[in-house]
Amino acid sequence: MSSGGKPEKVSVEEAMDRRGKGEFVRSATAFHDDITANGSGGFKAEANRYHLYVSLACPWAHRTLIVRKLKGLEDAISTTVVDWYMAQQGWNFTDQKPKCTKDPVYDAKYLSEIYFNVVPDYGGRYTVPVLFDKKTKVIVNNESSEIIRMLNTEFNEFCKTEDQKKLNLYPEHLKSKIDEVNDWVYPYINNGVYRCGFATTQEAYNAAVKPLFEHLDKAEDILSKTRYLTGNQLTEADIRLFTTLVRFDTVYVGHFKCNKKRIMDYQNIWGFVRDIYQTDGIAETCDQEHIQKHYQQSHLSVNPSGIVAIGPDIDFNAPHDRDKFSK
Numbered sequence: 001m002s003s004g005g006k007p008e009k010v011s012v013e014e015a016m017d018r019r020g021k022g023e024f025v026r027s028a029t030a031f032h033d034d035i036t037a038n039g040s041g042g043f044k045a046e047a048n049r050y051h052l053y054v055s056l057a058c059p060w061a062h063r064t065l066i067v068r069k070l071k072g073l074e075d076a077i078s079t080t081v082v083d084w085y086m087a088q089q090g091w092n093f094t095d096q097k098p099k100c101t102k103d104p105v106y107d108a109k110y111l112s113e114i115y116f117n118v119v120p121d122y123g124g125r126y127t128v129p130v131l132f133d134k135k136t137k138v139i140v141n142n143e144s145s146e147i148i149r150m151l152n153t154e155f156n157e158f159c160k161t162e163d164q165k166k167l168n169l170y171p172e173h174l175k176s177k178i179d180e181v182n183d184w185v186y187p188y189i190n191n192g193v194y195r196c197g198f199a200t201t202q203e204a205y206n207a208a209v210k211p212l213f214e215h216l217d218k219a220e221d222i223l224s225k226t227r228y229l230t231g232n233q234l235t236e237a238d239i240r241l242f243t244t245l246v247r248f249d250t251v252y253v254g255h256f257k258c259n260k261k262r263i264m265d266y267q268n269i270w271g272f273v274r275d276i277y278q279t280d281g282i283a284e285t286c287d288q289e290h291i292q293k294h295y296q297q298s299h300l301s302v303n304p305s306g307i308v309a310i311g312p313d314i315d316f317n318a319p320h321d322r323d324k325f326s327k
């Protein structure tokens with residue numbers, strides 16, 4: 001059965017047991033309401049009603065920024081970009097660093113305040129992305145895989161162009177193929193890099209790193225035959241893989257010890273990354289300064305000195321020949 005490519009729900013006991021063995025177990029998200037075009041579920045798609053709290057460093061939040069951009073919803077859905085540095089208290093707001101913005105709703109100092117304003121006894125993690133309703137002052141959803149589905153279909157009235165309105169990243173005829181890809185990309189690649197980086201025993205690291213590279217090999221094989229993961233049409237499956245790949249050589253190779261191979265060493269995956277990066281609007285959602293500084297300054301358990309490495313020179317704008325598949 002499809003897991004929907006999102007965090008598995010595990011019991012408290014099982015999570016404690018697995019964490020005790022040095023494994024990183026991602027917590028499930030707490031807010032799962034839907035915005036619909038007709039408002040049937042209580043939240044109606046309206047312009048300037050919803051706000052996205054994001055980090056430019058975070059691969060999950062990055063998915064939502066890409067879909068918002070591809071669908072031309074920048075004027076309809078406002079955003080706040082948090083500080084790249086995540087302190088002990090969690091994400092905070094600042095306007096003193098490039099691209100970071102203050103919280104326009106509560107002028108909060110920390111993202112946690114948004115969670116507590118909505119649910120005073122909230123006991124989960126204060127994660128981005130957060131899709132917030134400015135009208136009723138509640139968090140609608142904080143699960144990126146669900147947020148991107150809403151942005152894909154429910155806000156079509158507010159897209160800037162006809163092409164953006166027509167764009168469907170989860171089309172009916174590809175749904176089962178996309179679900180099937182998400183089912184391995186999420187655990188072994190998107191979350192797989194975290195399972196390598198946050199492992200605290202050799203066994204837990206070994207158990208994560210082997211399937212990570214096996215599934216990168218699988219992606220390489222698929223991308224040697226088709227332009228995108230499910231054929232020659234861009235879908236959410238590609239965006240979900242891309243946000244991990246664009247961080248890979250800069251931070252996951254060194255910081256998370258995912259160093260068997262670099263993305264640059266995979267001919268087809270590397271071409272795919274440049275192809276997506278060069279797709280209209282996507283480059284401006286990518287920010288290597290936020291990415292590098294966030295991971296290397298904030299995860300002091302992994303990088304106690306907080307030193308930000310120089311990073312490889314990567315030319316995401318270098319030509320690619322991926323359009324050969326679409327001819």
Ligand SMILES: N[C@@H](CCC(=O)N[C@@H](CS)C(=O)NCC(=O)O)C(=O)O
Nearest residue numbers: 058060125126127128129142143144
């Ligand atoms: N399943 C969530 C995961 C979100 C997530 O874990 N975000 C990280 C940033 S990369 C976060 O905000 N972490 C803060 C924390 O766990 O305290 C989603 O896809 O939206």
